[in-house]
Amino acid sequence: MNWYKYNINDFTPGAYEKWYDLLSEQKKIRIDKMKFTDDKKRSVAGEMLARKAIAQRLKIAPENIIFKTDERGKPYAHNLDIHFNISHSDDYVVCAVDSKPVGIDIEKIRPINLKIAKRFFSEDEQKYLFRKKPEESDYTSPPTDDLLKRFFEIWTAKEAYLKFTGEGISQELNALKIDRNALNVHYFDDYVVTIYTES
Numbered sequence: 001m002n003w004y005k006y007n008i009n010d011f012t013p014g015a016y017e018k019w020y021d022l023l024s025e026q027k028k029i030r031i032d033k034m035k036f037t038d039d040k041k042r043s044v045a046g047e048m049l050a051r052k053a054i055a056q057r058l059k060i061a062p063e064n065i066i067f068k069t070d071e072r073g074k075p076y077a078h079n080l081d082i083h084f085n086i087s088h089s090d091d092y093v094v095c096a097v098d099s100k101p102v103g104i105d106i107e108k109i110r111p112i113n114l115k116i117a118k119r120f121f122s123e124d125e126q127k128y129l130f131r132k133k134p135e136e137s138d139y140t141s142p143p144t145d146d147l148l149k150r151f152f153e154i155w156t157a158k159e160a161y162l163k164f165t166g167e168g169i170s171q172e173l174n175a176l177k178i179d180r181n182a183l184n185v186h187y188f189d190d191y192v193v194t195i196y197t198e199s
Contacts, residue, residue: 001184001197002057003096003104004049008041016041019048022063042093046086049095050075054082057097074166085163087193094193102197103164105156109148109190114139117151120173125154149192156194157183164196 020028023044034040051062054077066078077084084097089106096104117129118139129150130138143151161178184195 001096001098001102001195002053003094003184003186003193003195004053005092005094005106005188005193006045006049007091008038008045008093009091011041011045016044019051020044022051023047024067027067042088045093046088046095049093050077050084050086050097053095053097054080054084058082070166072166074163085160087159087163089191092191096195096197098197100198101164101166102195103160103162104193104195105159105163106191106193107152107156107159109145109152109192111143112148112151114141114143114151117154120158121154129154149187152192153185153194156192157185157196160194160196 020031023031027043027047031040031043034043047067050067051065054060054065055062058080060080065080067075068078069075075084075086082097082099083101084095085102085104086093086095087104087106088094090108092106092108094104094106096102117126118134121129126134129147157178157180158173160183178196182196182198184197186193186195
């Protein structure tokens with residue numbers, strides 16, 4: 001498994017146009033309808049990363065890769081024995097590629113309402129988050145930096161797992177059974193990236 005990251009602020013107009021031109025007509029239409037420039041950059045950058053990663057791994061030209069989506073809307077590389085997944089948050093886009101199904105999620109670490117954990121995290125996840133069995137006051141106390149990192153580690157693990165299965169939210173988030181041994185967690189700047197893969 002390999003993963004890559006890209007800061008959309010590094011896009012030059014020329015590079016953006018180059019990778020935009022390789023998109024399918026359907027995707028170009030979707031991007032052209034987007035209101036915000038950064039959303040357009042994130043969408044183009046996601047496919048750019050996937051093309052570069054797959055091309056490097058399979059020793060083929062990026063422009064020869066054709067992307068399609070399955071019946072659940074999950075993108076795949078047509079007629080290629082490769083799996084990939086894309087995610088973005090704020091300034092960064094990430095992509096993971098593997099010979100087996102893979103899911104990736106990135107989140108910028110930021111202040112959040114800890115009551116989200118009470119609703120979406122299992123009892124064990126809440127104990128890991130707070131380093132103890134939480135009390136009601138823990139959900140309203142100002143979170144420490146370490147607690148926020150653990151929160152987004154758990155959150156991205158759930159997202160990466162759901163993207164790995166491609167099934168979407170078919171069960172309650174607090175009931176997801178995630179194999180912790182299948183997770184790869186990475187931190188950089190103010191971001192956490194979690195990858196779920198069985199390889």
